[in-house]
Amino acid sequence: MRRRLTSLSRSSLTALFAKERRNYGISYCTEHQEPPCPQIKTEIPGPKSKELFKEMMGIQQCGSVQLFSNLERCAGNYLADADGNLLLDTYTQISSLPLGYNHSALLNAFCCDSDVRALVNRPALGVFPSDDWPQKLRDVLLSIAPPGLQHVMTMMCGACSNENAFKAAFILYCIKKRGGKTTFTDEEIKSALQNIPPGAPNLSILSFKGLKNNGAFHGRTFGALATTRSKAIHKLDFPSFEWPVARFPEYKYPLEEFKCENEKEDKECLANVEEQFERWEKKKPIAGVIIEPIQAEGGDNEGSPEFFQGLQKICQTRGVGLILDEVQTGCGPTGKMWCHEHFNLPSPPDLVTFSKKMLTGGFYFKPEYMPPQPLRIFNTWMGDPSKLILLEKVIQVIKNDNLLQLVEETGKVLKCGLYKLECEFPAMMNSVRGRGTFLAFNVVKPNLRDNIIKTMKQNGVLGGACGVSSIRLRPALIFQPKHAEIFLDILRKTLRQLK
Template sequence: MMCGSCSNENAFKNIFIAYQRRLRGDIDFTLEEKISCLMNQPPGCPKLSILSFLNGFHGRTLGSLSTTHSKYIHKIDVPSFDWPVAHFPQYKYPLDEHERENSDEDNKCLEEVEDLVVQYEKKGAPVAGIIVEPIQSEGGDNEASNYFFQGLQKIAKKYNAYFLIDEVQTGGGPTGKFWCHEYFNLETPPDVVTFSKKMQLGGYFHSSEMTPRQPFRVFNTWMGDPGKLIVLESIIRIIKEQKLLDNVVTTGHRLKSGLLQLENEFPHLINSTRGRGTFLAINATNEKLRDDILKRLKAKGVQSGGCGAQTIRLRPALIFQEHHADIFLDIFRQVLKQS
């Protein structure tokens, strides 16, 4: 695929194809299905749905946009499918001081997911798939526990839905593992994983059971960019040879420890350090302060970014090392002293 949006779009198609084949069995399409789909009508175009999460971001094209719920500007004026939207866990920090509250939050969100799956089955639009980011990026760098993701997978299996993990932001190593979902100790691999960004081109991989039986069902003009595959092969080789994932873990620990120290120094300005590897974030106490901090960082030569309502997110390259983390933390401290 060419980008993250079309990776998710085609993953949705693949999910719907596999879901319907499981219902139909390995028999040919009926004449009614063939004719009705050309008019956008069932049974050829069945009423199915994809469950997604509030504050999730999965793309700006029509199908993926129906699963995007971060900023109104992405969606306003654009028709959307009537697909279920659940709440993603919103944790209290520090995590080790709020274990009970955060566990309750996990269970509340999982209960809502299961309720929505049941509701949409009853209303005639069964959930064929569940899509989720390992860390909700555009929506505020929201993380969730291994328990939450394990629970999601169990719900998907219970109701014969496919489990799609969107690794467009997290894939390629920034969390310290090549795929962030490797942290989750899932019972089985996800049914589908989408990727783009650090991977140089868009795409997805899936279980063998999901392979369409007929050609051209998942297809596009260029099938991604074959030239970028050559680049990707070299990148993966360098990641392995230079042990860059180990570097991300080491540097990430230094960076996260430094952010936590700054939290202690400036509790009236920043809080809620979170993330994995160097894929980290911290909250300012309000949006105006966050934007001011970003401007001051940029004036001192640090390109950072915001996400969600008041979050500062860090996205250093895989070659970012501990001494680079020290330079950043020193500049960040200077900015906070001025704020």
């Protein structure tokens, strides 16, 4: 059955969902509910969104809210807002919706009683997990583990996942420093409670910045925030750890035209990493290095496979943990399940963190990063089993619908189209880059970038900004070539309007 709902009436969709949920197990493609193209009825935000915004401002600071959605009418790649507008969504809730909106596999995910019980009886997973939990970890998280990694901890969000990966790196670093000893001195125990060395040692985590200070984003809790180097507004007025920062490569585009320059950039950045190790050795030795395969929030800055291979070699030589933050790149958007699979690393990364499209937070790790004692990487909930139930469905859909292949195909259409636009509008945009549908381009000025995003929205496409002056594409994994064409048409129209 293929049918298109041009008018997504409230009652017809409700009836449809109700029927679907009864017929659990019957495959039903969300695409059928999508409109053929964006439908814009009001300015955005429209009057209803504006009213809701005022209401919410009475409760909390929500100045970052762009619009309010109507979840009942959202479908596939289309976000419906409170004012009846239907927007093609290339930003997908800050890159966190793997299958778009109202995917039938997810709407049906909790039809089974045992899954409902996992949802409402949330356990303290580190103390009283349910008897199906080890199996669930294997069937869901380990089934898609980065090659070579067979251990995983669950957490709740990206920041918490990164912070616990830091902890794992600190623990192993300290064990090595003690010559393999896994016990503590009385002085260490006492001083740890006072937040001072030796129990709370002066160690650091190295992260990366761009040339224009637009760099890493690893989250906003205080440990993660100390490694975040993207925007001052995330950090102002908050005390932080004085921790080292190295230069992330900044390439010239198109890559193939500037091969020599970019190779030189890689070498300089790797030399800069070595420099930081030397500089901080006495002050606050580096116990771990955290890096995004593509610096997303910081501007979709790419590093080459050679850069990442070189970085891994440095970390191995120095005996410190390399943490790949795949919170935004993980779960398929680059055309592979994990972006670092593009890098041909000689051995697996030490730790790989995830969240967003994975729906649960957590991190994979090499066995030597398992702490010798319990309760060191621990919290009350340690994740949320209900998120693994959803993730299991997501993985099934990715496999059954060959979504990684779709990402590659759609990515090609998108990138090719963006290259064309770059040629058509060289005074407005450049530096098209990325992998799969995880793509971006630069706009020549920040104001123009903001204006393009605003005008695109009014033309029916929801887009995302990143870095100083970039636009990033973060569509769901179900984004098809036909959606790419709509996006490209609207971007072209927008660029013409603003030319």
